[in-house]
Amino acid sequence: MSLELLLQYIVAGLTYGIIYAIVAIGFNIIYNTTGIINFAQGEFVMLGGMIAVSFNAFLPLPLAILGAVIITMITGALMDIIFIRWLRSPSVLRMIIITIGLSILIREVALHIWGESVRALPYFTGNEITSLSFGGVRVSPQVLWTVGVCSVMVAGLSLFFRYTMVGRKMRATSDNRNAALLCGISTGNMVTLSFVLSAGIGAVAGCVVSPITYTQYNIGTGLAIKGFTVAILGGLGSSVGAVVGGLILGILESFSIWVLPAAYKDAIAIAILLLILFLKPSGLFGKSDVMALKEF
């Protein structure tokens, strides 16, 4: 295999990997404040892309994306407010069933609205044959958009959680909910906010990547499985872990086409998930005591 081809595989792997990382971070944000895994996380990515495509029919691209992101965020907020907020300390199993149910519900509504057709936003700059060359490696500008926008979101989130008052309140809520209440923090609102944030980053990712990967009413399921694998691989709750895990899975998948029939590509995530759960359930960057403390 030539060096160029190798790099080409890596670039493709990074593009998918960063999307997996965003889905995993979405899982983490909600997991950290509530202790539950939101299996409807992939649907946020789908909604972002699909709504933006519809809006783009009559709105300029930036406005279409903005509108799609806002609507997806509202969906996230409603999920919490309608289905989750009023449950007082529900069991993990119950939560899993609720979020899986919600993912099915959103998917069915999407099927009803958009049908089974495959859609995509236009390329943000240039078109499908535009490419930039880096030392012989040809890269679509949309790949740069995807990697760039997702990287900015990751960095922005980490600054948000570290330095803003709201970010601190959210961390306090995930650290110790009762203590947060005793500090006058409205933990219920922080949980809603975590759904809004997760939905927002998922929707943005769904928009930037749609020109490359296309979008359809049912892409959420696969993304949820991969994002979940990545979250576990990196260590539940760890953002650094999510990014590293996402890139690992993306690159592994990309190279798998080279040695395995393409049909096996999606099995890699499941294989990794099972291996991690057997060998190191706390993941690469997870603290093992986190796993012991949270009841998942």
Added chain:
Amino acid sequence: MLRIRNLESGYGRLKVLRKLSLHVKQGEVVTIIGANGAGKTTLLNTLAGLLRIWSGEVLFDGKDLMGIPSEKRVFMGAVLVPEGRQVFRTMSVEENLILGGVPLQKKEGRNALMEELEHVYSLFPILRERKDQFAGTLSGGEQQMLAIGRALMSRPSLIMMDEPSMGLAPLIVKDIFSIIEKLRDEGKTVLLVEQNARAALGIADRGYVLETGRIILQGDAEDLLANRDVQRAYLGKDLDVEV
């Protein structure tokens, strides 16, 4: 300041507090002593809003607390230093304190928050030294100071403390109690729950004795210290030998 009448509360179907009545006046230090499982934590958690008031009446500054969520009670000026400290372990000492000041910042702005932070640092110089350290890496005594400091950050009118001396070495316990004395001298109102009855009655104005969810005895702290039943049950004096 705080008036409780016939309060009942508990967990699930288990009733822990039975027709409990007590009051705390402005500027007083009042202590509640009682054995393990008497319901002291249940009482404070109910006052802080972590547990529901089943029946009875809790008036704080004349306002009924029934149905008011815990985060609102902090804004009203009643704050709890919970049992077992409950600091934010994964956050820095200073972040813990700043979070405690959320209500103050909302009410009086950022300057008031920074002033109060200085005040807390002057009460607990060790916290200033450790300000960038994760709270989870502090010693037990330091965590207790942080928990008290965090509660003070909201400039509460009533501060409730649940066994602040629990699990600490005698020397540190002395420090904690001298802090409570300092708060009393600043005119703060304190409701102190303790198993360390002698030390608690030593700094309190009045005390209540709680047994299986009921107040069985109350009075001035000195009178309780001199009471033979209290001495036998809570101060570890073997009266038979003395007599």
